[in-house]
Amino acid sequence: MLHLAQSQAALAFLVLITPICAWVVFTDLKYMKIRNNAVYALLAVFAVAGPILMPFDLYAWRWVNALAIFALGYILNQIAHFGAGDAKFAAAAAPYFSTNSDHIMLMVMLLTAFLLAAFTAHRIARSIPALRAMAPDWVSWTRKDFPMGLALVGTLWAYLLILAISG
Known part of the structure; x- marks a missing residue:
């Protein structure tokens, strides 16, 4: 039963985040920026839908992931010039x-x-004049x-898709 619930939660999250992911890909390609509003929207989906779709203890612990990756992203931004928008999106x-x-x-x-x-794909596409x-x-x-949002969005989206279809 838990596996089925995980699959259904992943599918619901996938549906909810897809427009945000499309927005992130577009703005990263066009402006080389991941907007704070997109980051807030992604967090808001998890904040609102998470307690409905997941057991509360699991939902609550997942926020630790956000804090850990935020800290890592901040460090990478400072020492390795990792994009701030990429760090916030991650x-x-x-x-x-x-x-x-x-x-x-x-x-x-x-x-x-x-x-x-x-x-x-990005390097090939940008070398084609048409x-x-x-x-x-x-x-x-x-x-x-490189617009890292492409890889970050792809990773998130594919992960949720795999969970959704594996149930």
């Missing part, structure tokens, strides 16, 4: 992930795959850094 996404060791391994594999795929002409004002076409 922290807002963290409560959606289980800290079960199998889930952590899945998340690491997904993040690795999405980092490689998103970076490669694609660049479709969105000539996108800042990500000309910046040397």
